[in-house]
Amino acid sequence: MSTAPRTVDELTGPRPLPVVGNLVRMRTDREGHRAYDRWAREYGPTYLLRFGRMPIVVSGDGPIVEAVLRDRPHGFTRTRVGPVLEGLGIDGVFGAEGERWRRLRKLAAQSLNAAYLREYFTTITRSGTRLRTRWASAAADGRPVDVLDDMMRFTLDVTTTLAIGHDLNALEAAGDGLHRRLAELFPEIGRRLYAPVPLHRWITLPRDRRRERAMREVDALVRVAYAEARSRAATGAKPRTFLEALAGVADVTHEELVGNVLTMLLAGQDTTSSTAAWTLHYLSRHPEAQQRVRNEAVAAFGPSGMPADPGPLRALPFTDAAIREAMRLRPIAPVMGFRPTRDTVLPGTGYDLRLPAGQSILLLLAHGARSVDDPDAFRPERWLGDNPPTPAPLHPFGAGPRFCPGHNLALVEVALVTALLCRDFRLTPDGGPVGEKLAFTAFPTGLRLRLGVGQ
Ligand code: HEM
Incomplete structure (x- = not known):
């Protein structure tokens, strides 16, 4: 030029x-x-x-x-995000830069490597079974489900187990618990990122005290889990959790451990739960697409039960297309x-x-999301066949050297819950308005579904 x-x-x-x-x-x-x-x-x-x-x-x-x-x-x-995360003690790979990022990225990428997914799968299906039981109980009582809240419990259980080997069991927990306090930690990032005046520097609110309590609890959990991870690393065993991967590194401080564990919880939770929630939202409004997902799930997983390994997920092309389409419309x-x-x-x-x-x-x-035919329509079919659209830019997982290292895990989680829940329930909208809010990530608001049973 x-x-x-x-x-x-x-x-x-x-x-x-x-x-x-x-x-x-x-x-x-x-x-x-x-x-x-x-x-x-x-x-x-x-x-x-x-x-x-x-x-x-x-x-x-x-x-x-x-x-x-x-x-x-x-x-x-x-x-901005780096200093905001650091201020909240979430000082890990997402906010790191330069050589420090390079070191932390290697660890994150190793522990999220596709080769581990097979081992992670048991954790994902255990949480999937609990989620199904939770929804079966709502269906039996005729209660609508709060989709985002349930998806957040699911992804929090999965990521906490994968990060530190601790089963939080937010899906079966009632009332107050660490999952509730953690759920308050992450929206604070959005508040601080978009606040025109940094009020948090001068005023402590009750939510700040709850957040500090959550941090102390995570700190204590990491301390115990890391001691166990070090003993295991000393035996030369292959790491099973993110913390065990970190245990093999000599110069990692306690603050870095807590910061990186929280980063994994942060990066793996809201992102995946919102993507799953939006996918279910669109399927609830498109009964024919929902039926196609259901048929695919019955064929791949059988009419009941859970797949024993990730293999059957490869036989869900339409489900995968529905997820891509939801990510196009709601990145x-x-x-x-x-x-x-x-x-x-x-x-x-x-x-x-x-x-x-x-x-x-x-x-x-996601500016390229509108450069397809009929851009406002939910049409999973557009991603099937030999010539799927390549709208640029459309990077739901980012691109380049900092591309999301959790994308394989995320797609397994979202595909499993989408196929499983469509197989076992008929999803219909509850009728209220569904909105969207941008905090650290963009997420749905007011998303409730009614559940019917039967294939
Ligand atoms: C559907 C779910 C997910 C979406 C849409 C998503 C999206 C993203 C995006 C857009 C980025 C920024 C990439 C860039 O700067 O180029 C990112 C980074 C990251 N994601 Fe994900 N993510 C998801 C799930 C996960 C999961 C499950 C994990 C791990 C448990 C994870 C871990 C990370 C980490 C550690 C980074 C920081 C990478 C770096 O800065 O080098 N993500 N993700």
Whole structure:
């Protein structure tokens, strides 16, 4: 390209208000994060916002998104999330940068390696059985189920067992418990990420005290589990949990252990539970698609019981397509923030973009979701066959060196619960409005389903 790269000042975007910039419009805009996509259609895929006086570049332009995601860890770092996580004691691979990230990433990738999935599968099916029992009881009583809450209990049980070997059993627990306090820890990240004023630095609320209690409990659990993990590592046995993988590393501090365990719980819980919840939401509104998932599950798993290994999950192409379609319509990470470590020029579609070191850029990871036929329709079929769509950018698991290391595990969890619950229950909407909220991840609100039984 012969023209000079465009600078940040040359970008256009929605008009900022004095002092607050575009913040008020962001907060009052009922579309939430969808406003970013609408502005990309209005002002072009790369545009400018102001948070207060701070300029923020936003881009859903495929080549720019790819270039940023791939140029890590050296060229770009995550924005804001690192310090927010560190402030909450969740100091692990997600927020780490540079050489520290490289070391932690290797450990995370090793312990989430596809080779372990077979061993993890028993944990996943144990939690799947409990979830089914919980739903059978709701069906017998004629009660609707709170889908997101139940999916969070399921993923929390799975990730706690895989991270530290501790069975929290949130699916069968009643009343208060660590799972409830942990459930309060993670929304705090969203609150701190999007708070215009960091009130938490000066005011301690009851929820802060509950969170501190959860941290102390996790700390104690990790201390005990790590002592056991070290004894096991000393025998040369293959690690079975994330903590056991860390036990083989000499220079890891107690804070790093707690931070990394919490990171796994954080990265593995909300993400997977929201994806499963949205998939069930769409299937409840599309009875024919739901029946196709049911038929597939009966053929792959049999009319009752649980598969003994992950093999039958490979025989669920339609279920897999339904999950992809739910991720296209409701990505849990639609927007992610980055910052260049040095002055850089990014190759855009119509023009190149010059970014000075430290300039925040928000990437729209799912802007390509609308570049398919009939983009608002839930059509799993579009992912089947030899020519599935390749809308760019559409990166539900990110891309490049920091691509989600838990994606195999996540897809096994979501496929198992989706197929199992559709096989054993008829899902219908409860009738109330279903919304979406963006905290650390985007998640459904008000999602209740009624359950019928019978195939
Ligand atoms: C459907 C479920 C999931 C989705 C949609 C998802 C999505 C993502 C995304 C978008 C990122 C950022 C990637 C990037 O920066 O390029 C990420 C990072 C990460 N995810 Fe997942 N994730 C899911 C489940 C999981 C699970 C089950 C685990 C592990 C238990 C996990 C562990 C991680 C970790 C450790 C990172 C940080 C990687 C790094 O910074 O190097 N995720 N995930």
